[in-house]
Amino acid sequence: MIEKIPFLNVRSEIGKLRAVMLHRPGKELERLTPQYLHELLFDDIPWLKKMQKEHDGFADKLRGRGCVVYYYEEMLEDIMKNKEVKKRLISEVVEKCGMGNDQLEKLIKDFLIEKSAKEVAEILIAGLHKKDFPNVKRKKRLADYIKEAYPFYVNPLPNLYFTRDPGAVIGNGLSIHAMRTNARKRETMILKYLYDFHPIFKKEHTPLLYDYNYKYPIEGGDILILAENVIAIGCSERTSARGIEDLSMNLFQKDEKIKEVIAIQIPFTRAYMHLDTVFTMVDYDKFTIYPGVEDRLRAFRITPAKTCPKVEPMNDLKTTLKKALNLPAVVFIQSGGGDEVTAAREQWNDSTNTLAIAPGVVITYDRNEASNDTLRKHGIEVIEIEGSELVRGRGGPRCMSMPLFRETL
Numbered sequence: 001m002i003e004k005i006p007f008l009n010v011r012s013e014i015g016k017l018r019a020v021m022l023h024r025p026g027k028e029l030e031r032l033t034p035q036y037l038h039e040l041l042f043d044d045i046p047w048l049k050k051m052q053k054e055h056d057g058f059a060d061k062l063r064g065r066g067c068v069v070y071y072y073e074e075m076l077e078d079i080m081k082n083k084e085v086k087k088r089l090i091s092e093v094v095e096k097c098g099m100g101n102d103q104l105e106k107l108i109k110d111f112l113i114e115k116s117a118k119e120v121a122e123i124l125i126a127g128l129h130k131k132d133f134p135n136v137k138r139k140k141r142l143a144d145y146i147k148e149a150y151p152f153y154v155n156p157l158p159n160l161y162f163t164r165d166p167g168a169v170i171g172n173g174l175s176i177h178a179m180r181t182n183a184r185k186r187e188t189m190i191l192k193y194l195y196d197f198h199p200i201f202k203k204e205h206t207p208l209l210y211d212y213n214y215k216y217p218i219e220g221g222d223i224l225i226l227a228e229n230v231i232a233i234g235c236s237e238r239t240s241a242r243g244i245e246d247l248s249m250n251l252f253q254k255d256e257k258i259k260e261v262i263a264i265q266i267p268f269t270r271a272y273m274h275l276d277t278v279f280t281m282v283d284y285d286k287f288t289i290y291p292g293v294e295d296r297l298r299a300f301r302i303t304p305a306k307t308c309p310k311v312e313p314m315n316d317l318k319t320t321l322k323k324a325l326n327l328p329a330v331v332f333i334q335s336g337g338g339d340e341v342t343a344a345r346e347q348w349n350d351s352t353n354t355l356a357i358a359p360g361v362v363i364t365y366d367r368n369e370a371s372n373d374t375l376r377k378h379g380i381e382v383i384e385i386e387g388s389e390l391v392r393g394r395g396g397p398r399c400m401s402m403p404l405f406r407e408t409l
């Protein structure tokens with residue numbers, strides 16, 4: 001049952017979190033095999049049952065602190081109770097699978113349309129394995145032979161539990177992202193349907209700030225809502241410079257409160273694919289940072305201008321943040337407790353990927369002991385969750401959550 005929230009509202013990284021969208025990992029994770037791990041953006045294969053327990057633990061901690069949890073899959077099921085929506089979504093998904101055989105496409109569409117909203121929601125996330133499709137007599141095309149060894153008609157979406165990335169609520173608007181990799185593109189297509197048809201998005205009050213079919217990639221793990229008037233966007237392996245400029249222009253045009261964007265360039269590499277894997281905000285004036293990249297970050301100030309935004313290179317990130325947030329000082333809390341090796345190991349396990357649920361209160365993985373201690377020494381309340389399986393997809397509590405509503409500071 002969907003409870004009502006007023007409308008989307010995220011004007012900071014740290015305001016009390018009242019509503020969040022999660023995805024409980026499901027069957028899609030059991031479709032990972034060593035052969036396709038890399039393509040599906042995983043480094044290892046999680047044990048699903050344990051992973052779900054860990055994820056439920058995460059959701060419980062959020063609820064325990066007064067946050068309503070919405071699940072992606074339930075919302076997807078909700079919108080597909082409308083037969084027309086179900087039909088359109090099935091068609092769009094199947095057509096984007098590149099099967100190379102129109103007759104097969106039609107058969108799969110007909111097969112899916114007969115299923116309930118719940119079953120279709122599951123298949124659109126977990127994928128359609130060839131063995132789950134009845135072997136009806138049909139003419140084989142070249143593509144069928146070429147792809148004979150490939151197990152799926154519709155690919156699974158194992159990264160969907162990182163709900164942070166396909167979309168971001170910024171202010172009262174929704175940014176639906178153009179994902180860098182094919183493995184994650186359907187996640188955003190589905191989010192667009194949720195935006196169009198699910199009542200919780202209250203489309204008429206929710207400006208669309210970016211769309212998944214825009215040309216330049218941008219992903220949610222790179223977006224940090226520093227304050228009402230200033231947003232940080234990482235320029236990373238996943239988020240392009242032009243994507244940042246285009247989103248900035250839309251923000252300036254569609255949200256009168258947003259006056260500047262700080263672009264933060266991080267090294268382009270898998271270990272830190274998004275800004276939030278090395279840098280997150282934990283309190284009004286405190287950030288946690290992976291020391292291994294601290295000297296390699298570059299900051300640029302982006303402000304409105306006529307045709308394209310004005311871009312100014314800044315001297316250093318700390319001073320830039322201080323100025324933008326109008327603070328006398330900002331504190332960078334180094335993850336890893338001051339040891340280079342510990343810091344690198346814990347970063348790989350998402351020590352810096354903290355989810356603030358109120359000013360000075362964060363959720364992190366329990367395994368990152370040194371980083372958690374350091375946060376506590378700086379007066380941060382650290383709520384720990386288990387994440388031995390969850391972490392295998394290379395993401396932590398922040399990646400696993402898409403805030404919908406935060407109390408205004």
Ligand SMILES: NC(=[NH2+])NCCC[C@H](N)C(=O)O
Pocket residue numbers: 040041042159162164165184220221222273274276277393394395396398399
């Ligand atoms: N916001 C984040 N840091 N998300 C992490 C996403 C990890 C996921 N396996 C990917 O590579 O896309």
